[in-house]
Amino acid sequence: xxxxxxxxxxxxxxxxxxxxxxxLVLGAGPAxxxxxxxxxAHGMRVLVLDENGAPGGQVHRAVExxxxxxAVExxxxxxAVExxxxxxAVExxxxxxAVSDDQDKDGAKLAAAFRASGAQYRPNATLWAVEPGGxxxxxxxxxxxxxxxxxxxxxxxxxxxxxxxxxxxxxxxMSVGAAQIALKTAGLVPEGNVxxxxxxxxxxxxxxxxxxxxxxxxxxxxxxxxGGFARARPYLMRALKAPEYLWRGLVWQRQVKRAVQVTxxxxxxxxxxxxxxxxxxxxxxxxxxxxxxxxxxxPNTQVTRAIAxxxxxxxxxxxxxxxxxxxxxxxAVAGVMVAGDSGGIGGARAAALSGRIAALEAARAxxxxxxxxxxxxxxxxxxxxxxxxxxxxxxxxxxxxxPEAAIPDETILCRCEEVTAGRVRQAVGLGCLGANQxxxxxxxxxxxxxxxxxxxxxxxxxxxxxxxEGGEVEPFRTRFPTKPLTLGELAALAG
Amino acid sequence: MFRRTEPTDCTIVWEGRELPARAGESLAAALxxxxxxxxxxxxxxxxxxxxxxxMGACFDCLVQVAGTQNxxxxxxxxxxxxxxxxxxxxxxxxxxxx
Amino acid sequence: xxxxxxIGGGMVxxxxxxxxxERGARVxxxxxxxxxxxxxxxxxxxxxxxxxxxxxxxxxxxxxxxxALWPALAERASALAGRDVQYRAVGGLTFCxxxxxxxxxxxxxxxxxxxxxxxxxxxxRRELAELMPGCPLGPEVRGASFQPADGHVDPLTLLRGLQxxxxxxxxxxxxxxxxxxxxxxxxxxxxxxxxxxxxxxxRIVIAAGVKTTPLGKMIGLDVPxxxxxxxxIVTERLAPILPLPASAIRQTGDGTVQIGVTSxxxxxxxxxxxTAALARMAARALRVLPVLGQARMVRSxxxxxxMTPDGFPAYAESATHxxxxxxTCHSGVTLAAVHAGPLAxxxxxxxxxxxxxxxxxxxxxxxxxxxxx
Numbered sequence: 001x002x003x004x005x006x007x008x009x010x011x012x013x014x015x016x017x018x019x020x021x022x023x024l025v026l027g028a029g030p031a032x033x034x035x036x037x038x039x040x041a042h043g044m045r046v047l048v049l050d051e052n053g054a055p056g057g058q059v060h061r062a063v064e065x066x067x068x069x070x071a072v073e074x075x076x077x078x079x080a081v082e083x084x085x086x087x088x089a090v091e092x093x094x095x096x097x098a099v100s101d102d103q104d105k106d107g108a109k110l111a112a113a114f115r116a117s118g119a120q121y122r123p124n125a126t127l128w129a130v131e132p133g134g135x136x137x138x139x140x141x142x143x144x145x146x147x148x149x150x151x152x153x154x155x156x157x158x159x160x161x162x163x164x165x166x167x168x169x170x171x172x173x174m175s176v177g178a179a180q181i182a183l184k185t186a187g188l189v190p191e192g193n194v195x196x197x198x199x200x201x202x203x204x205x206x207x208x209x210x211x212x213x214x215x216x217x218x219x220x221x222x223x224x225x226x227g228g229f230a231r232a233r234p235y236l237m238r239a240l241k242a243p244e245y246l247w248r249g250l251v252w253q254r255q256v257k258r259a260v261q262v263t264x265x266x267x268x269x270x271x272x273x274x275x276x277x278x279x280x281x282x283x284x285x286x287x288x289x290x291x292x293x294x295x296x297x298x299p300n301t302q303v304t305r306a307i308a309x310x311x312x313x314x315x316x317x318x319x320x321x322x323x324x325x326x327x328x329x330x331x332a333v334a335g336v337m338v339a340g341d342s343g344g345i346g347g348a349r350a351a352a353l354s355g356r357i358a359a360l361e362a363a364r365a366x367x368x369x370x371x372x373x374x375x376x377x378x379x380x381x382x383x384x385x386x387x388x389x390x391x392x393x394x395x396x397x398x399x400x401x402x403p404e405a406a407i408p409d410e411t412i413l414c415r416c417e418e419v420t421a422g423r424v425r426q427a428v429g430l431g432c433l434g435a436n437q438x439x440x441x442x443x444x445x446x447x448x449x450x451x452x453x454x455x456x457x458x459x460x461x462x463x464x465x466x467x468x469e470g471g472e473v474e475p476f477r478t479r480f481p482t483k484p485l486t487l488g489e490l491a492a493l494a495g
Numbered sequence: 496m497f498r499r500t501e502p503t504d505c506t507i508v509w510e511g512r513e514l515p516a517r518a519g520e521s522l523a524a525a526l527x528x529x530x531x532x533x534x535x536x537x538x539x540x541x542x543x544x545x546x547x548x549x550m551g552a553c554f555d556c557l558v559q560v561a562g563t564q565n566x567x568x569x570x571x572x573x574x575x576x577x578x579x580x581x582x583x584x585x586x587x588x589x590x591x592x593x
Numbered sequence: 594x595x596x597x598x599x600i601g602g603g604m605v606x607x608x609x610x611x612x613x614x615e616r617g618a619r620v621x622x623x624x625x626x627x628x629x630x631x632x633x634x635x636x637x638x639x640x641x642x643x644x645x646x647x648x649x650x651x652x653x654x655x656x657x658x659x660x661a662l663w664p665a666l667a668e669r670a671s672a673l674a675g676r677d678v679q680y681r682a683v684g685g686l687t688f689c690x691x692x693x694x695x696x697x698x699x700x701x702x703x704x705x706x707x708x709x710x711x712x713x714x715x716x717x718r719r720e721l722a723e724l725m726p727g728c729p730l731g732p733e734v735r736g737a738s739f740q741p742a743d744g745h746v747d748p749l750t751l752l753r754g755l756q757x758x759x760x761x762x763x764x765x766x767x768x769x770x771x772x773x774x775x776x777x778x779x780x781x782x783x784x785x786x787x788x789x790x791x792x793x794x795x796r797i798v799i800a801a802g803v804k805t806t807p808l809g810k811m812i813g814l815d816v817p818x819x820x821x822x823x824x825x826i827v828t829e830r831l832a833p834i835l836p837l838p839a840s841a842i843r844q845t846g847d848g849t850v851q852i853g854v855t856s857x858x859x860x861x862x863x864x865x866x867x868t869a870a871l872a873r874m875a876a877r878a879l880r881v882l883p884v885l886g887q888a889r890m891v892r893s894x895x896x897x898x899x900m901t902p903d904g905f906p907a908y909a910e911s912a913t914h915x916x917x918x919x920x921t922c923h924s925g926v927t928l929a930a931v932h933a934g935p936l937a938x939x940x941x942x943x944x945x946x947x948x949x950x951x952x953x954x955x956x957x958x959x960x961x962x963x964x965x966x
Contacts, residue, residue: 051551053572058550129868137868159552169555171532171545172496178549186517186524187501194496213500274543275532290496290532308865415547415555418539430756431602431766434627440634441753443847448554448829448891453547474627479866479894487828487852487875488886493868494876538830538848565829565889585848587832588729588884 017122017145021047023362024136024149025119026127026303029057030348031155031340033110034355035362036119039153042363046119047147049138053123055114057157058177059348060107061184067108102248103348110352129480130307134335137481137493144489151335151362154304155355158297158341161320161401162457163198163223164411164421166269168293172276176294180206189215193289195279197268199224200296200399204252211259218288220262221281223295224399232397239394242387245347246394295402298456299323300342306478309333314471317393318345319401320456321475327382328361329354337362350388353381404460413461414454416447421461428465434474435459448484451476499528505575516573523549523556523568526579534558534568535582557582562591595621595765597940598784598794600772600808604636604748604925605932606800607755612937614762621792622759623784624768635823635864635896636748637853638845639838640927641685643705643713643740650708651951652905655931657710660742662930667746670754673761678750679846685743686721686839688734688881695735702738713740725836731883737839745838747846748926755933767792772801775811775917782917796916798940802899803862805907805921809954813913816954818921820862820897823854824870826878828888835882842878850885852878855895864895898923907954908936908945916943919954 023039025032028050036046056063114121122140129137134149160177167173176196182188183206190210194217196203207217232239239246256262269280270291279288298320304310310331311324322344329337339358340351357378364374407413409422419442432438435445435458444458445451451458455476463473481490503515507525516525523546526534532545535557546556549569556568560579564586568579597613599606602624610622642660646653660682667680689695699715706713716724717736724739760766770788777783781795799808802818809816830848844850855870871893879886899921901907906922918940922928939945 131868160548169542169544171534171543174546175548178546181549182497182524182527186520186528187499188497188524188528189500190496191498192496215498275545308863415544415553418537418542427753430753430760431624431768432627433769436627436634437768440749443749446827446892448889449552450892452552477628479892480868481871481890481893484829484889484891486886487826487879487888487890490826490868490872490890491876491879491886493872495872563887585830585832586888588834588887589832591887 017047017147018045020148021045021150022366023047023151023153023359024049024147025153025155027057027155027157027340027342028052028055028114028121028123029059029155029157029340029351030106030110031157031351031355032057032153033114034352035153035155035339035359037110037113037117038356038359039362040117040119042359042368044363044366044368046117047149048119048121049125049127050121050123051126055111055121056107058181059103060111061181063104063107064111066184067104106348106352126483127303128483128485130303130336131480132308139483139485139489142486142489144485144493146493150366151337153329153337153339153355153358153362154342155338155340155351156300156303156342158345159300159452160202161295161298162453163293163295163402164407164413164454164457165293166408166411167271167276169412169415169418170270170272170276171274172272172289173270173291173293176203176206176292179292180209183209183213187213189213190290190292191216193218193287194292195219195221195286195288195290196292196294197221197223197279198294199402200294201249201395202297203294204249204256206292207256207260208252211256217260219286220256220260221268221279222262222264223266223268223402225402226264228398231400232394235394235397239391241390245391296399297341297345299344302450302452302478302482304331304338304342305475306480306482307331307333307336310336314469315344316469316471317396319460319470320345327357329358330361335365346385346389346392350385353385353388357381357385401460403464404457405464407457407461413457414442414444414447414451416449417443417445419444424458424461425465428462432462433466435462435476436474438462439476445476450478450482450484496530496532497527505573507573507575507577507579510580516577518573518575520573521549521569522558522560522571522573522577522579525573526568533581536584538585541584564591594781595619595792595794597621597796597798598623598782598792599798599800600784601800601802601804602756602766602768603800603802604752604755604929605802605920605922606798607752607759608925608929608932609798609800609920609937609940610764611755611759611762612933613941614759614764615933616937616941618941620759620762620764621794622756622764622766623770623772623786623792624766625771626769634749635825635854635894635898636926637823637825637851638745638748638843638926639685639840640680640682640744640746641840641924642710642927643685643687643738643743644840645924645927646905647701647704647708649903649905649951651948653708653710655906655948655952656924656927658935659928659931662934663744666930666933669758670751672754673758674750674754675757676750676753677846678746678754680744680746681846682742682744684739684741684837685745686737686739686837688737688839688842690733690877690880691735698738710740712742713738715739728835729882729884731880733880743838745843745845746926751926751929755929772808775914777914782914796940797918799917799919800921802921803897805899805919809919812911812917812919814909814911814919814954815957816907816909816919816921817902817957818899818907819858819860821900821923822857822859822861822864822895823898824857824866824874824895825851825853825893826871826874826890827851827892828885828890831888834884839881841874842881849891850888858900862897864897866893866895901954902957902960906952908949909953909955910943910945918945
């Protein structure tokens, strides 16, 4: 058995981990799945670490299980008792057009190709350190593990930008992304006094998906700053290079507005004793038992920010930090690459393309293909990616993040340590220039979420209080381990 | 709040009360489906909290599971008969041992 | 023109700045930006005398004086920070995990006793259990040294209190730019900063931690200081489990357990954490409290502490630049009370206290790097 055979033989999560690997991919969303599949096509030994229990990432979450369930139901209806969780069943369903939306189709194809690629897939695996020279640490099943990787493609995806309003810590206030996960993984649909509030494509997509599944929504509070279309108009022609994006967005909004009242508003509060009971929309009260918030998504840079030497730049349009990357996805640190939304928000299709492009560059760097081959193969992919990214400036102008200056002082920003916006502004008054001294003075960002949730809000409030652009304010410095692990796990590495 | 679109196939015990659930779904989803939103009381002020993100990032869905405290309910899969309860404040090894 | 300009807004500079401002001086504290290599952020939070000053009685006395002044400082700093600094003088421990460690520590305690430290004594395992009933100590814990006067504090809230106090007393905080040069002018000095700004002051105090050496040269003082990296771990909040602070493990007032700190003397100015060092720290902590094996760590971080060749502090007024001082140490928390009190007073009157003669950096002339503290 050759080395490569030995490697690809182990598909089980319990398979032993080798001491080294050609390519380690973090995340099995569209970028990670596509990168691993492409890298395998060039004979590389590939290990994929995924926090989730199955491939798909957040956008295609539980796509295999939902498709398999659909296939089972179809077969049961035909009287066939046996059903297999197989690639064949997925393809059959795709061919029949039985999958509900485009996203699931894309996700199913990516997942099937990934499963067949021979990449070693480790679900429920949380990466927590990348040390110089490509030494990677992760936790899995309560034990810490380590491996040496020649190249890394980090495809950690996006996280929702927090939308801190007074009362958002009350039980019964969740993010739209959370509700979508409940829908995709557990089939939960909204019912009763359920309100959606904020702005951005995901809010409308979730509303469409929830309504299609028979859910009911009491109303949508549209907090998007007025004048969106006027702001976005200059980017319209470019956006029309990929018109399906805009078309789909318009269809979503029309579908939702037929069924749900949409109220533009400027101020939103959540209130209740021990749990959400009502919302105040520009001062008008409505009964509420679930409020779902959304204000777009930002790149997940928790890991890249902790790697010494990886640079990050401020994106003034999307108002977020993103790692400094070349067209291939190389960071400033040799061997460390980023693909997908964690390098800048581009959506699922652009993410998959960037995953393949990064894998081709990794194959070149490891001598599996020549520079000419990389360029020839990636050329069409880069054109496709450009097309996918064409609507972004339009969307960014339509939905600029809500201004942090407007967050009332009493609003909690850091949920873990219960630090308010007023407290953060007070720290700025004491001379704090950035998120790190503010953290030291207020405890904001010191809790178990390690600043994942509050980071953008704390950063934005500091910038607004200082009256400077976000790029002039240091974000929270992240450090390994970037995910909580037990001291027992850590101590076991002491040998 | 939420309604299930798929049948339940087992029960779990929350604060001594039996709740219907589906094996394999997250404990957080099972609780939300049963109308429960308060999962814990914070160690800072004792305020009630429930899940925000359901993707393992926010640490607001901490509960006790089978005697172990500070477990993220969104990452704990339901198994038939699972026993869980509210996380009161900071984690206590003394209580876990009891 | 300011009366005093302090270069460095960490624990040492902020304490001196607070003390000078409180005494009516017009004070400016100059600082770098948000990610300065600040030892203040890597401090373990001990107010500690039991291991300080072996072979340097002046330092031992200076430390004891600070510990005595700490209760008053804690009260004021809490009021100024708007939050309790969590100073608890409950006594402090240094755990011994086998006979060898216990014997070595006993010898050390005897030596400190001979040099005038009162109260410090060894506790065997039974006495330790009586002191901390219910504390789930690991079977390897043989005993500990115990100094009833020692304690701990939340160093970050202390820093906030000192800076708020400095501002509240009329002081000026100037963060965001490093200092490039110091020039004499009529009646004092002019400080040039990298952002092009200038600050004029009658007196200057350099309290710049690991950056002390190049700044000291600007005022004619040779102060060899090198960076020693210290890594820290903090766990999730836990119900009370360890009532007394110890030299590498303490439970903070917020309930988190802090484990630290490494002492990595490799000359590097990088403040990165390393898994190998964190793992070793965790392993030792589990020998003290095995139950912590189940505790989740939520953060780790590293900071650079300034270390002199003999590990003791350095204080001096420049002979060539009258009115220019240097103050550096790696125990900024323990010494905060003397820095805000007697040292600030001395800087304003222009005469350093008697102890300072022994702590002058002239003692390093011809000395090679020796690490002990």
